[in-house]
């Protein structure tokens with residue numbers, strides 16, 4: 001698949017440049033993800049392609065730091081037991097992600113395909129019931145295909161389940177209005 005990186009919406013340097021930015025990107029293995037730096041300790045995301053396509057999450061606690069000018073590291077651990085570490089290089093239109101899936105998510109990905117916030121109990125029960133090891137580690141570079149200035153704490157960025165064509169709608173400017181509110185909501 002030939003993916004062209006989007007031009008950066010600004011020159012990223014500080015954490016303030018990064019927080020409030022909304023991204024869509026495709027990993028080199030073809031998995032398409034959407035991710036929003038909601039504030040300095042919270043992320044939202046939606047998964048459009050790959051093993052757990054259809055999953056979406058609001059208000060995940062994360063650590064977000066600036067490693068160097070324009071380079072940002074984000075890491076978190078989920079109720080499923082999945083751990084994630086992302087290194088964003090938005091000036092280059094690229095990032096690197098490592099996802100550490102517990103065995104049970106690899107064996108039963110469909111359990112996690114939901115709006116997680118409405119099913120935290122099921123994630124925790126499944127984590128306890130099924131196997132953790134051996135983990136599935138997925139380290140991949142990704143190409144950023146969209147960047148938007150959503151501002152901080154914008155609940156309209158990721159406010160519904162993914163649907164086919166959603167990332168094309170967002171990239172084409174058909175999804176958010178000028179104030180970065182979901183059109184027609």
Ligand SMILES: C=Cc1ccc(O)cc1
Pocket residue numbers: 033035045082084086097099
């Ligand atoms: C498992 C969540 C997740 C969210 C964003 C991303 O780039 C990788 C994993």
